[in-house]
Amino acid sequence: MKTPLFLILSALTLIPAEGRFRVGPEVFPSLEAARDHVRSLPKTSPIEVFVDGGNYQIDGPITFGPQDSGTPDAPITYRATGPVTFGGSQALSLEGLSLVKEESELARLSEKARGKVVRLPIRDEVAIRTLQKASPTSCLLTQGEELLHLSRFPNVGFAHAKELLEADEGTRFQKNPVMGTWDEPKGALITLREKPAGSFSQWAKEVKESRKVMTYGYLSAQWYRSQLQVRSVDPATGSIRFVRQSRYGLDEMVHKFQSRQAYYHLLCEIDEPGEWYYDSSSKALYLWPVDEISPETRLAISAGSGFLHLENASHLRFLGFSAQGFASGHIVKIAGGTDNLVADGKLFNSTASAISVNGQNNTVTGYDVFDVTRFVSLSGGVASPTEITPAGNEVSNCHFYLDALNGVSPAAGISGVGNVFRNNLMHNIPGQAIVFRGNDHLIERNELFNIGFEEGDGATIYSGAEFWGYGVQLKHNFLHHIMSTDGLMTRSGIMLDDHQSGTEVIENIFYKTGHGSLAINGGTGLKVYGNIFLHGNYGVWVRIIGDWKGRVKNLARFDSGELKRGDKHDYIWRCEQVVGKEGWNQKPWIKYPTFAKVMNQPNEWRFLPIENDVRGTLGHGMRNQLTYRHPQIPEDRLQFHDTREIEPREIFANVDELDFSYRGGREEWMPAIPFAEIGLVADQYRHAVPDKSKYRKLVKERFEERPSSDPRAKYDFDHVNETIYWNSGSVLKKL
DSSP states (O other): OOOOOEEEEETTEEEESSOOEEETTEEESSHHHHHHHHHTSOOSSOEEEEEOSEEEEOSSOEEEOGGGOOOSSSOEEEEEEEEEEEEOOEEOOOTTOEEOOOHHHHTTSOGGGTTTOEEEEOOOHHHHHHHHTOOTTTOOEEETTEEOEEOEESSSSOEEEEEEEEOOOOOTTOSSOOOOOSSSOOOOEEEESSOOSSOHHHHHHHHHHHSOOEEEEESSOTTOOEEEEEEEEOTTTOOEEESSOOSSOSHHHHHTSOOEEEEESOGGGOOSTTEEEEETTTTEEEEOOSSOOOTTOOEEEOOSSOSEEEESOOSEEEEEEEEEOOOSSEEEEEESOBSOEEEEEEEEEEEEEEEEEOSBSOEEEEEEEEEEEEEEEEOOOEEETTEEEOOOOEEESOEEEOSSOOSOOOOEEEOSBSOEEESOEEEEESSOSEEEOSBSOEEESOEEEEEOSSOSSOEEEEEESOTTOTTOEEESOEEEEEOOOTTSOOOEEEEEETTOOSOEEESOEEEEEBSEEEEEESOOSOEEESOEEESSSEEEEEEOOSOHHHHHHHHHHHHHTSSOTTOTTOHHHHHHHHHOTTGGGSTTGGGSHHHHHHHTSOHHHHTSOOSOEEEOOEEESOSSOSEEEOTTSOGGGOOEESOEEOOHHHHEEEGGGTEEEESSOOOTTSOOOOGGGSSOOOOSSOOOOOOHHHHHHHHHHHTTTSOSOOTTOOOOTTTHHHHHOOOHHHHHHHO
16 A cells, blocks of 8 residues: 655644545545535445545535435445544734833733733734634634633633622613613723723723723623623723613622623733733734744634535535634534434534534534534424424534633524434533423433533523423433522523423433522423432422513513514414414314413413423432422412432442442332433444543532532622632543
């Protein structure tokens, strides 16, 4: 065999000089060229395209359309023969790089950064346009293989508003709010508790000159992450004025809770290795390098709009491809088509969304996905007054987490009808991990932990405000160590919020999962069978949500136009937009008989948690109640059947390592949970699985002394950031 030659381009680039993309005896210079050749071949038998190992730089997504399809009996497979990574990042020229020495520039830096920061002129127009738009979610910078951080204050977590000197008017319930502008600001005026790395004099100057300083965080609500532009900073007092109003107004958050804020686009806030700032006026990048920069160093920014896009293509297989460094769009997108498979690789270091799956019977499996701004959009299927058709798309056996990227909260969004999210591992996510909408989805055998530590309210798995959300199964999932932050609104393992109805929660295990492990907030028609709750506060926690009587009265205000049509609280109208006028009494929606049973009752009952079937609940070590019914819910409308206390060490294999398989075999009263099959599993597309006993033991030890929720505890302004952030992403990477 002829030994291939390789061309060394940089420390990160290894490209075979020949034999890169092969179809039979034919060799092609690019994946696109191989694709175009395959178009000309007969599709009477399976075709394979082999890609040699290497790092391949691309300028835009490689697109496959209907003309690139295989057939059911003759699929087309693109297979990596070694480690293959497609990159979208753009290398920056190091010409002109120098240590910042001029007094005028040093004066712009924090004292800690002086003598450590380098300045790099940026001359490439594409790079300039990209860096000008830099934010925590729009541009990444890498030095070698290490992900760097846009300068921010504070470096971890959030600072806190101390005083509200002037309030703003929240916009949430205004029909046509008049927003503030730079010339006529309407935002709040606040001070901060914490002292930044730079001075407020430096802040004031930067805000005035750049007009790009921003804050983001949980500004006006504990559950709502948003951002605001800074209009001015008083150098003497440090008071900060925002340009626009916040969504809910800062009044309540500052006076009763914690308005949490992080600031970026400030050069003076570079105060540790790996932080950077782009100065638009001088077109220069300022950076505190993580290592000494040499001529061989590769500095690169995320660029391009993705790697692999299938647009109405079918019967294709892509095996063993990784991708990184993309700025926008989707790294892997399956839009339309059927019977496509993308498997076995890594998607990382990108401000693009990682995975989007649509069409029918398409699958993404066996991927490690980390340090991206969104994990998954899984959709497809039809729900209408005349049709309920499943899509059958699937995302499975993937590992989703954050490691080096901060300032983002990626999640998996599931919508449409009849899609599958199975055997995934998700952790180190500051907000909600899975948000679902629609009907007939199967969310099963997933493991989720260390999630939601930034948010107040919310849950690891969340859905809300759909009266018609029948047929979704949350089954055989393992949720553990979902820790509510002291002093914030409490969190849940699973939350069916705002009258979310029709979901089936079947045989899941909850261990230390917030305050209300399974929170049911006014929902109807739910099936809750055989769930196990351990060492939390409440197990099945059924509440009446908010001013439910006011919500009933507001229906007439929506009908009259006094309130905005289609708002989340316009429940009945929104429902009928999907199912049709009283569609719950007609085909195809009569397949959910409980739906009609609920909706044919007066509104006063529709907005209470009725027709819920809760049975076979097991638990141990709950600080409050294993099952809870709000006192205003009549007992004859909600009953708990076959609730049982258990002793975990008597029935489970190894509680210390969070192994909840049954010790002596399953008895009839025990839920049929296939515990060994929950989370990542080794198969033909995933060859390595983290040692579950090792990392679960580490997680248990990390949180051993903390309850999952303590509603009596006060918020600790001084230590909250060091308490709630734990990089389980880095821990599992090393196992």
